[in-house]
Amino acid sequence: DAKTTQPTSMDCAEGRAANLPCNHSTISGNEYVYWYRQIHSQGPQYIIHGLKNNETNEMASLIITEDRKSSTLILPHATLRDTAVYYCIVTGTASKLTFGTGTRLQVTL
């Protein structure tokens, strides 16, 4: 499976857009990009996923570059409740699913 690289931490002011980057330069053509988040020590929560096209749902938007080697998760209006660790995952043909250490997003007043 493709590995991902994310910044260790980011800050964002409440009400502003939070843009979380992820590099996955070894991604294969049939691998999906998934984003999850974990608030404190709760179970990770699914946010969004995509293959090639940009995606949007009620929680966030996912922008995938044309070469698919990187993506950005966008939280359009971050709130204090969005403070969490965000994981970018690339699935592959294997049945394993590996999480890294993610990006710790701190939303501040």
Add this chain to the structure above:
Amino acid sequence: EAQVTQNPRYLITVTGKKLTVTCSQNMNHEYMSWYRQDPGLGLRQIYYSMNVEVTDKGDVPEGYKVSRKEKRNFPLILESPSPNQTSLYFCASSLRAPYADSPLHFGNGTRLTVT
């Protein structure tokens, strides 16, 4: 309500005393998996199951066993727990295998302390 249920939420035990952490899902999911989470190491996969009677090792399977006799249940067994298995454990399930268009649903976690 669709969910993944783990029990217990908290468990304190002593070295060598066999224990089982249960995991059950009510979504008819084929794929189930166990993860452990330790500070600075992220989520690491212990075991996974593609379907009933089909299980396989993840990245850190040593010291753990699993079984998948029914589709809804995927218990994690520690035959002889040791202090290095003190961790936060998560069970997860998805409709199909992760390489498909199929998000994971996680349980609320089990915090295990082995003294």
